[in-house]
Amino acid sequence: MSVGITRIGDAEVVEPRRRDGRERLLNGARRLLAEKGYAGMELRDVAEVGDAPRGSIYHHFPGGKTQLAVEAVEREGAEIRLAIERGIEDRGLAKTLKMFGDVFSRRVVDHPERLGCPVAAAALARLEDPALAAAATAVFQSWEAPIAAALRAEGVARKQAAAFAGLVVSTIEGALIRARAAGDQAPLDSAVAGLGQALEALLAP
Numbered sequence: 113m114s115v116g117i118t119r120i121g122d123a124e125v126v127e128p129r130r131r132d133g134r135e136r137l138l139n140g141a142r143r144l145l146a147e148k149g150y151a152g153m154e155l156r157d158v159a160e161v162g163d164a165p166r167g168s169i170y171h172h173f174p175g176g177k178t179q180l181a182v183e184a185v186e187r188e189g190a191e192i193r194l195a196i197e198r199g200i201e202d203r204g205l206a207k208t209l210k211m212f213g214d215v216f217s218r219r220v221v222d223h224p225e226r227l228g229c230p231v232a233a234a235a236l237a238r239l240e241d242p243a244l245a246a247a248a249t250a251v252f253q254s255w256e257a258p259i260a261a262a263l264r265a266e267g268v269a270r271k272q273a274a275a276f277a278g279l280v281v282s283t284i285e286g287a288l289i290r291a292r293a294a295g296d297q298a299p300l301d302s303a304v305a306g307l308g309q310a311l312e313a314l315l316a317p
Contacts, residue, residue: 134172136162141184145230146219150181150237150244182247185234189251197258205262206311212284213304217297225295232285255281266315276314283307 140162144153155177159166173180192215199208216227231251238245256277263273287303 133162133164133168137164137169137172137180138162138184138187140164141180142188142230143219145181145184145233146216146228147226149233150240153177153181153233155180178241178243181234181237181241181244185231185244185247185251188230189247189254193251193254193258196255200258200262205259205266206308208259209280209307209311210304212280213287213300216284216288217300225292227288227292227297227300229285229288232288252281252285263314268314272314276310279310280307 137158140158140160141153143161144157148157155169156166158180159169169180170176173183175182192212195215196208196212199211203211216229231248234244235248235252256274259277259280260270260273263276264270268276283303283306284300287300290299290303291297
């Protein structure tokens with residue numbers, strides 16, 4: 113009887129560890145996608161960053177590198193969309209635009225040469241794996257949706273709201289590329305400031 117109880121107890125400890133391992137692998141994939149792109153995201157590096165055995169990748173992600181990358185992109189998308197939605201509700205759209213840029217820069221404090229976005233990396237992998245590009249497209253659209261909705265609530269016409277929301281996402285993603293190339297966060301800061309000015313002009317009476 114005591115053996116059975118011990119096994120049950122062990123299972124209760126191991127199961128959360130397994131779930132946690134999956135999360136660590138997803139977070140490791142997000143980091144490496146942002147820093148190295150899809151082609152440079154080696155599974156052994158994901159396992160090392162995620163502090164998990166390499167063999168556990170195929171246990172959690174039977175589809176291998178593609179499944180891992182797609183799920184990492186979807187996780188990134190869901191978390192940032194939630195942050196945008198909460199930011200708009202709590203602080204308004206103008207402050208949320210600044211937060212949108214800060215999301216990426218906070219991850220690589222003092223290392224602007226590592227600035228990047230795992231979703232953009234997936235988008236650039238279209239020729240290697242169209243599924244990744246499709247996931248990235250869906251994520252970009254999911255970020256635009258709450259921004260456009262907030263603008264419509266301010267009285268902006270639907271077409272203008274959709275165009276500005278697309279401008280926001282494209283500007284932030286483009287600024288990340290420039291910041292990384294320059295090894296300086298200044299292009300991202302400048303882009304965020306420009307978006308703030310554009311928003312003021314859009315909402316002006």
